[in-house]
Amino acid sequence: MSSQVQQVLSRDGTVALRREAGQWLKERRESAGLSQRDLSAKIGFEYYTFISQIEAGRGRVPAERYEAYAQALGINPREFTKTMLRYNDTVVYNLLFGPEAELAQEPQDAAKPSLKELEKRLLLLESHLLRD
Known part of the structure; x- marks a missing residue:
C-alpha cells in the first residue's frame, strides 16, 4: 500500500x-x-x-x-509505441529498454540492447507481473 x-x-x-x-x-x-x-x-x-x-x-x-x-x-x-510507453507506462518502458533509455532525447537515440539483455529484462518484467 x-x-x-x-x-x-x-x-x-x-x-x-x-x-x-x-x-x-x-x-x-x-x-x-x-x-x-x-x-x-x-x-x-x-x-x-x-x-x-x-x-x-x-x-x-x-x-x-x-x-x-x-x-x-x-x-x-515501433518508435511511436516506444514513445507512448515512455510517457504512459514508465515501469514497463524501463524494464524493456532500461532506465538509461529514458535519458535519451528521443527513443531512437537509445542503443539497441542485445538479445541476452532483452531476455533478462523480459524475465524481470515477468517476475514483477507474477508478484501481483
Missing part, C-alpha cells in the same frame, strides 16, 4: 508526463501539417475533440490506435 503523499506525487508525475506526451504529439501533428480534425479522421476517432484532450494531457492514445496514429503522423509504429 502506498501513502497518500506517494499517491499525490505519483498522480502529479502522471499529469506532467501526460502533458509532455500531449506536447510531443501536438508537435508531430503540426509537423505533419494536420489539423486536429484531419488527424481524427485519419485515425478513426469519432470526435476531433479527443485529439485536443490528448494534446492537453487530459487523455492518452488508446493502445489499439497506436499504429493508425503513427501512420497518420508518418512515424515508425
Whole structure:
C-alpha cells in the first residue's frame, strides 16, 4: 500500500508526463501539417475533440490506435509505441529498454540492447507481473 503523499506525487508525475506526451504529439501533428480534425479522421476517432484532450494531457492514445496514429503522423509504429510507453507506462518502458533509455532525447537515440539483455529484462518484467 502506498501513502497518500506517494499517491499525490505519483498522480502529479502522471499529469506532467501526460502533458509532455500531449506536447510531443501536438508537435508531430503540426509537423505533419494536420489539423486536429484531419488527424481524427485519419485515425478513426469519432470526435476531433479527443485529439485536443490528448494534446492537453487530459487523455492518452488508446493502445489499439497506436499504429493508425503513427501512420497518420508518418512515424515508425515501433518508435511511436516506444514513445507512448515512455510517457504512459514508465515501469514497463524501463524494464524493456532500461532506465538509461529514458535519458535519451528521443527513443531512437537509445542503443539497441542485445538479445541476452532483452531476455533478462523480459524475465524481470515477468517476475514483477507474477508478484501481483
